Amino acid sequence: MYSYDLYTDFELADLLANSDESAFNYLYDKYWDKLFVIASNRLNDLVEGEEVVQDIFFNLWRKRESFKLQRGFENYFAVAVKYEVIDRRARRLKEGEFRNMLSQALQDEHTEMHFYQFDLDQLAMQLEYRINQLPKKCRLVFSLSRQSNLTNKQIAKKLVISEKAVEKHITHALKFLKQHFRHYFSVALLLLVS
Incomplete structure (x- = not known):
């Protein structure tokens, strides 16, 4: 096994370009915790x-x-976190505007309340349908994460798989749902926890 500590960042990037999974895993292990702390904070x-x-x-x-x-x-990940955080904050604002707009509309008329509730019910039905299209293990991991609010560590222990496998399943599920919900992805995620 290679000692990836001996490689420069540019050599690691070359290995990555050649689909070297071990180089990717090395970068993942080296930077994940730091990026997680920065993004979460x-x-x-x-x-x-x-x-x-x-x-x-x-x-x-x-x-x-x-x-x-x-x-x-180091620089690449710092910039990546910065832009992902900006994107998430912008989405939060949009979600807040959507909730405020929805709340206002629901207060306007009783008939409109049925209309918006129908839309949310439809979205919830589509979300359930799409989640059921996920591969069985991926669906189970995603459900335990989002609907049962278990941590990756708890899920890994419960299913006797690695935490990395849990992370890969969640990443796959989120990507799949993003593709199908696009502009409504954030609202769909809100429905998962409501």
Whole structure:
């Protein structure tokens, strides 16, 4: 087994471009905790901080073949966290505006309340349908994470799998739901915990 500590960041980037999973795992292990602390603190939310880090690593792996490192991974991850946090905060504002708008509309007329409730019910039904399309293990992990509010460690222990496997299942589920809900993704996630 290679000692990836001996490689420069640019050599690691080259290995990553050649789909070296061990190099990716090395970067993941080296930076995950630090990124998680930064993202969670900036968002004041542990779950969302974890999602930010998962998104960053998912995107790094997804674009690995075309990835070009400019300064070093420390700099790359600092910028990635910064932009993911900005994106999440912007989405929070949009969600807040949506909730305020929905609340106002629900107060306006009784008939409108039925209309918006119908929309949310439809969205909830679509969400349940899409979740049921996930592979069995992925669906179980996602359900334990989002609906039962178990930590990755608790899920790993319960299902006798590694925490990394839990993270991969959650990342896959979130990506799948993002593809199907696009602009309503944040609202769909709110329905999961309501």
